[in-house]
Amino acid sequence: MESGNNTRISEFLLLGFSEEPELQSLIFWIFLSMYLITVFGNLLIILAISSDANLHTAMYFFICNLFFVDICFTSTTVPKMLWNIQTQSKVITYEGCITQIYFFTLSAVLDVFLLTVMAYDRFVAICQPLYYTVIMNSQFCVILVLISWIICLLNSLIQSLMVLRLSFCTNLEIPHFFCELNQMIQLACSDTLISNIVMYFAAVLMGGGPFAGVLYSYSKIVFCICRISSVQGKFKAFSTCASHLSVVSLFYCTMLGVYLSSAASQSSQSSATASVMYTVVTPMLNPFIYSLRNKDIKRALNQMLCALPKSDSGS
Secondary structure (H helix, E strand, C coil), X not given: CCCCCCCCCCEEEECCCCXXXXXXXXXHHHHHHHHHHHHHHHHHHHHHHHHCHHHCCHHHHHHHHHHHHHHHHHHHHHHHHHHHHHHCCCEEEHHHHHXXXXXXXXXXXXXXXXXXXXXXXXXXXXXXXXHHHHHCCHHHHHHHHHHHHHHHHHHHHHHHHHHHCCCECCCCEECCCCCCHXXXXXXXXXXXXXHHHHHHHHXXXXXXXXXXXXXHHXXXXXXXXXXXXXXXXXXXXXXXXXXXXXXXXXHHXXXXXXXXXXXXXXXXXXXXHHHHHHHHHHHHHHHHHHHHHCHHHHHHHHHHHHHHHHHHHHC
């Protein structure tokens, strides 16, 4: 590989979490376990909702979309890391890195948008219950999800194009377990001013805007719940958004924790370790949060799992 400001490189090196060989096997099995739990857990909830006609409502439509995106989110980074550990290689191709940035950015921002849409859904359900089915009709729900997809696809495309215009020199080591956008920009030896402006502007717009929407929705929800006279009514209203509030809190708190730890520590290795919280742990925990706190999903899961032996015995 040549060096120079206009070098066209062919591959990068993902340093991962540790250089110690004895830890590689442990890391492999931990991440393989978390990945399988994430995929099968999210897929199981999607199948349970799809199989129960009573759950074909706006809220569960958004949950299915969120869990599908969570599967994609984790699948963007973890399989490549597992493959590199298994083959004892740290290499990722230039094209693979750009592809990873595109789909990682797409999945991460889609998560944010879907959580915002779900917050609005809970706001309508609690604050305007009589008009809920009218406002959150199937056509409107599909439009909300489509708009989210289109915006996130365009954002990911712009971010990837910003990386494509960068040139890289001899330092091709990424101190992370995947190709993270900020790390890629830091590695570049060409002018990164435009890329940094686009990245931070998109972060404020795509992250701050939806977060403000979530805060607004929940401030209205709290206000509506406080106006309910009976304690039982307040509890029932709060229980309808408890699962979503738990997922939102987990997602934003872990992301905030990652960025605070990155700012406090100069070590990129510790930043990579902290990022596991929102890239792997959060998608893994979401199915447990919804299945444990939501009676309808628990019922649908029980019905689906109980039907499996019957269908086998009948065949």
